[in-house]
Amino acid sequence: MELYNILHKKTSVQVWAPPGAVPNAEIASKVPVRRIYPRLFRFPKNGTVVLAGSGPWWIGKWIKFWKPKRVILICQLPNIRQTLKRINELEKVYGLERYLEIVYAARWIRDAVGRPGRVLISPIDIERFRPCAASLQRNKDDFTVGRMSRDIYYKHHPDDKKLYSLLAELGIKVRIMGGECLGLEKHPNIEVIREGEEAPEEFLKSLDVFFYRTDTRFWVEPHGRVVTEALASGLPVVCGNQGGFTEWVVPDQNGYITSGNPEVVDAIKKLRTESSAYKRLAKGARTTAEDAFSIARIDEMVWYLARGKV
Structure with missing residues (x-):
């Protein structure tokens, strides 16, 4: 939600949920979430596509109609074997090697995966978490x-x-x-x-x-x-x-x-x-x-x- 709130002020952003997935109620109340429906031709078609996480998200045959400018995979799970499998699928199975950019949630994940990429901070609103006035006067x-x-x-x-x-x-x-x-x-x-x-x-x-x-x-x-x-x-x-x-x-x-x-x-x-x-x-x-x-x-x-x- 923080990432959406930051990005949508600068550019057009759409959040997608896989077919069959029920969007989290809290997220859906604050972020416009659309569900992918391949038969209705409703899915990401172009621009920059950010895949949040290297988990078992579903892409499917609709990818044949996908014309991305960039594909950014955010690796944020500790299962390195699964992460490498997802990278291989995107590059070899779906033919996205020339579009793919990898970013990581932490340096240790990047080191474990062994592929170059940026470490992308998970943004927080530091004003929301500002210390209270009495924070240094503890009893x-x-x-x-x-x-x-x-x-x-x-x-x-x-x-x-x-x-x-x-x-x-x-x-x-x-x-x-x-x-x-x-x-x-x-x-x-x-x-x-x-x-x-x-x-x-x-x-x-x-x-x-x-x-x-x-x-x-x-x-x-x-x-x-x-x-x-x-x-x-x-x-x-x-x-x-x-x-x-x-x-x-x-x-x-x-x-x-x-x-x-x-x-x-x-x-x-x-x-x-x-x-x-x-x-x-x-x-x-x-x-x-x-x-x-x-x-x-x-x-x-x-x-x-x-x-x-x-």
């Missing part, structure tokens, strides 16, 4: 660590359940949006709310530190948009050491990259007790987002997608 007796994600088991690390109990016993409050799958035991310092129950920007304002890692046996986070939203909100980020979000977290500048529960606890305890360190990392978090999502950076992305290579 260590009411210190809150939290995270948000989809409520799916692989979005959570297998050690997270133990970690949250440890933090709660230390008197640190824990808020999790999208963690009902964890089955956490009730504790006065732990609050679990449904996925999407609060607007992301409002949820982040209730935190002092953002924590994030996944179960990398099943899901290595390609990018970690929630981490950039947390940084824009002026929150120091404590994260795991595998995933695209590690490309955004700079140790001792805007957060900490950790490799296990003891390191996570130590980092959070430091941020809770050392006011100067907390303020420095909080300011660094916001600066990271302002640099990454500046007008110049967004304009560069728009130019690449809407106009051509830079």
Whole structure:
């Protein structure tokens, strides 16, 4: 939705859904989505076509009538074998090799795929996630660590359940949006709310530190948009050491990259007790987002997608 909102101000944009797909209600309420109907000759026919993701989207025989100027494939899934299969299909099966340009959600995906291409940032509205006025005046007796994600088991690390109990016993409050799958035991310092129950920007304002890692046996986070939203909100980020979000977290500048529960606890305890360190990392978090999502950076992305290579 952010990509559409940025692009449609500069050029004509149409969002398409595959045949048989039911567009997400939230997206459909904010973005004009058209479903592809090959028999009615309703599908993308020319211009720049952006394929969002290297997942099992459907193209079909209508591609014979497709006369694209450019085809941009955004590789944003951690399944590298599947990504390479999609690239091969587009180039060899559908004959789009001379039109195809590849962009990536993170540098690690580009390195794993082994094909040249730009790293395309997932845009966020940094004004929407602007830190609240009191963000640097935290009370260590009411210190809150939290995270948000989809409520799916692989979005959570297998050690997270133990970690949250440890933090709660230390008197640190824990808020999790999208963690009902964890089955956490009730504790006065732990609050679990449904996925999407609060607007992301409002949820982040209730935190002092953002924590994030996944179960990398099943899901290595390609990018970690929630981490950039947390940084824009002026929150120091404590994260795991595998995933695209590690490309955004700079140790001792805007957060900490950790490799296990003891390191996570130590980092959070430091941020809770050392006011100067907390303020420095909080300011660094916001600066990271302002640099990454500046007008110049967004304009560069728009130019690449809407106009051509830079």
